[in-house]
Amino acid sequence: MKKTLTAQSFFAGKNKIAVIGLGYVGLPLAAHLSRHFNVIGYDISEANVAELKRGHDRTMELSDGELKKAKIQFTSKPADLSACKLFIVAVPTPVDHFHVPDLGAIENASAIIGRQMSSGSCVVYESTVYPGVTEDICVPVLERESKLKFGRDFTVGYSPERINPGDKVHTISNTVKIISASDTATLNLLEGIYGAVVKVNLHRASSIKVAEAAKVIENTQRDINIALMNELAIIFNKMGIDTLEVLEAAGTKWNFLPFRPGLVGGHCIGVDPYYLTYKAESIGYRPEVILSGRRINDNMGKYVAERAIKMMIAADIQVRKARVAVLGLSFKENVPDLRNTRVIDIINELKDYGVEVLVHDPLSDPEEARQYYNIELVSLKDIKDVDAVVLAVAHRNYQEMGLKRITGLCRQGYPILLDIKAIFEPETASSIGINYWRL
Numbered sequence: 001m002k003k004t005l006t007a008q009s010f011f012a013g014k015n016k017i018a019v020i021g022l023g024y025v026g027l028p029l030a031a032h033l034s035r036h037f038n039v040i041g042y043d044i045s046e047a048n049v050a051e052l053k054r055g056h057d058r059t060m061e062l063s064d065g066e067l068k069k070a071k072i073q074f075t076s077k078p079a080d081l082s083a084c085k086l087f088i089v090a091v092p093t094p095v096d097h098f099h100v101p102d103l104g105a106i107e108n109a110s111a112i113i114g115r116q117m118s119s120g121s122c123v124v125y126e127s128t129v130y131p132g133v134t135e136d137i138c139v140p141v142l143e144r145e146s147k148l149k150f151g152r153d154f155t156v157g158y159s160p161e162r163i164n165p166g167d168k169v170h171t172i173s174n175t176v177k178i179i180s181a182s183d184t185a186t187l188n189l190l191e192g193i194y195g196a197v198v199k200v201n202l203h204r205a206s207s208i209k210v211a212e213a214a215k216v217i218e219n220t221q222r223d224i225n226i227a228l229m230n231e232l233a234i235i236f237n238k239m240g241i242d243t244l245e246v247l248e249a250a251g252t253k254w255n256f257l258p259f260r261p262g263l264v265g266g267h268c269i270g271v272d273p274y275y276l277t278y279k280a281e282s283i284g285y286r287p288e289v290i291l292s293g294r295r296i297n298d299n300m301g302k303y304v305a306e307r308a309i310k311m312m313i314a315a316d317i318q319v320r321k322a323r324v325a326v327l328g329l330s331f332k333e334n335v336p337d338l339r340n341t342r343v344i345d346i347i348n349e350l351k352d353y354g355v356e357v358l359v360h361d362p363l364s365d366p367e368e369a370r371q372y373y374n375i376e377l378v379s380l381k382d383i384k385d386v387d388a389v390v391l392a393v394a395h396r397n398y399q400e401m402g403l404k405r406i407t408g409l410c411r412q413g414y415p416i417l418l419d420i421k422a423i424f425e426p427e428t429a430s431s432i433g434i435n436y437w438r439l
Contacts, residue, residue, distance in 0.1 A: 004185050005085060005122055007192025010037045017193070018042055018084035020109045022052060022074070024059040024337065025126060025161045026090035031062055031070040032172050032197040040084055041072045044108075049076040058365070060336055061165065081116040086124070086193065089113070090161060092267060093127045094340065099274045099294075101130065103137060110138045114145025117154060122186055124157040128272050130216055130279035131209040134158045135182070150182075157181035157190050158208045160215030165266070166335040176201045180211035219272040220290055225259040226269070227293030230300050233261040233439050237307075244422050244438065261439050262421060263304075263392070264297040265331035265342035300439075301345020304420060307437060308346075308388055309353055311416050315435065320354035323386040325409050328393020329361040329369060329377070333421070336363040343392045344373050358383050362397040383409045388416035394423050407434050 009015045015038075019030040022043040030041045043049050048058070052074045055064050062070070073080070081087070091105040106127050113123055123142060125134050139150050148154050159179045164170050177198045181187035191202055205211040233243040243261060250256050264270045273294055277287045312319055331341040338361075350357050358378050359369070369375045386409055391398060398406065403424050407415035417429065419438040429436030 005120060005189050007189055007196075010086065010193060011196075013038055015085040016040055016083050017086045017088065018081050018113075020081075020087060020089045020113065021091035021105075021127075022048060023090070023092065024061050024165045024335075025163045026088075027052070027057060027059065028061050028163060028172055029088065029090060029126070029161075029197075030072050031066065033193075034071045036196045037193070039072050040080060041074045042078070042081055042112075043074075043076055044112075046076045049074050058336065059165070060334075060363070061163075078112050078116055081113065082118070084116075085118075085120065086122050086189075087113045087117065088124045088126060088159075090126045092339075093129055093271075093275070094267065095271055095274045099278075101275050101278050103129070103133065106133070106138065107141055110141040111145050114142040117142070117146050117148070119148060119153045121148075121154045122157065122189060123154065124159055124181075124190065126159055126161040128160065128215055128219075128268065128275060129212055130275040131212040132279070134208050134212060155182045155186040156208070157186055158211045159190060159194060160211060160218075162218075165332060165337065172197055173199045176203060178203045178205055178211050178214055180205040180208045182208065216272050216276045219268045220276055222259070223264060223269045223273050223297060224289060224293040225257060226262065226264055227296040229259045229261040230296050230439075234303065242426060242438075260422070261300075263300055263342040263345075265340050266337075267331075267340060270297065270340055270342065298342075298345075301342050302349045304390065304418060304439065305346045305349030305353075308350065308390060308416070308418050309355075311418070311435060311437060312388055315414060315416060317387050317416075321356060322354075322388070323356045323358065324350055324388045324390060325358045325360065325383045325386045326350075326390045326392055327360050327398055327406070328391065328395055329359055329373075329375070330364050330393055330395075333394040334363070334396055336361075336365060338364050338368050338372050344375075346390060346392060347373075347375070358386065361393070362395055380409075385411045387411060388418065390418045390420065391423060392420050394421035399423055403429060403432065403434060 017037050018040045019026045020042050022041050030039050033039050055068055057067050089109050091109045094102050096102050143150055162175050177194055179190045179202055236243045273290050277290050280287050329343050330338055347357050359375050360378055366377045369377045407417050414435050416435045422438040426436055
């Protein structure tokens with residue numbers, strides 16, 4: 001007979017919650033939960049756990065002060081999970097070089113949980129997946145490793161994460177959260193647990209597959225809209241029209257959506273659409289609009305690099321052995337995470353032209369830059385007399401530097417600046433003699 005878990009048993013401290021994966025999703029969630037429940041935070045990386053125990057979060061989602069206040073038992077030992085009854089999985093679900101979903105981390109997490117879980121447990125997944133992964137892939141792993149029977153001995157749920165890295169406004173507590181589960185009792189349990197930390201609405205999805213599908217289309221929709229903006233930027237650039245001026249004018253209409261062009265990287269927008277298209281193709285449908293948007297966005301780094309080359313040629317600068325500074329390597333402003341950054345596309349394309357590229361990022365870990373991309377990050381003081389600057393990421397540090405200091409990295413003459421995130425205004429740049437372009 002299946003034992004029914006209740007939120008009250010967790011509030012009373014009788015049962016513990018495990019959060020599996022302590023990255024930019026899992027750690028903030030664990031911190032919020034720890035205000036109300038006994039929480040164990042597990043990560044496969046011993047180095048990450050050791051750093052968290054010392055009171056520092058490398059993702060910068062939690063300040064040292066916030067981390068110190070969080071009452072979380074950090075561990076990299078699977079055996080410690082045996083004390084828990086509710087397991088929340090927040091591990092990465094990337095795609096491989098062929099854009100095929102890589103479910104290795106979520107399957108590994110399921111295996112670890114399965115070996116430690118006991119009868120009456122519940123496992124909830126927050127990682128982005130295509131519809132069917134929770135029940136068709138994760139549940140069999142849990143059953144195999146635990147020797148327990150799904151539906152009788154344990155239940156599952158799916159509650160997609162909605163963390164926006166670096167965003168201190170849209171947080172866990174004030175963002176509507178979707179919850180779904182394999183039965184009504186488990187859905188009620190999740191409503192009680194998540195309801196303790198989410199102060200706005202909880203949306204009860206009718207099934208786990210509906211919740212999985214909702215997650216994967218949230219970012220697919222954004223991806224397609226950004227692809228449209230990127231295509232418009234290419235068209236307007238050929239016409240000599242400033243794209244952002246066009247968008248500002250069009251934005252005066254009440255129902256115009258405020259998307260802007262840019263590089264699309266990170267773990268969500270540039271990845272989630274491939275989960276949906278993979279599933280669609282597996283059931284015999286070839287998506288057209290989604291994949292078309294992906295092709296446009298995946299090629300924007302190449303487009304920016306080619307624009308830099310054309311600007312140097314127009315300025316009579318010899319391209320081969322030219323020196324270009326790329327400011328910003330992380331996938332997003334004000335975060336240190338380098339994984340799946342599309343800035344690398346600009347760098348690689350410039351190198352293909354024989355350009356020497358100097359890369360700076362004030363937040364990212366130099367060791368990770370070497371590990372992921374074989375890039376040596378340089379300090380600002382080592383960047384001088386370059387032929388052009390590509391301002392790739394709108395880190396606060398660069399905004400505070402201002403136009404003059406940034407273009408002061410260039411040789412004497414007419415500095416070339418490509419402002420990918422449109423931090424500055426063309427009129428201001430032109431007034432101080434800068435050859436300026438923005439996407």
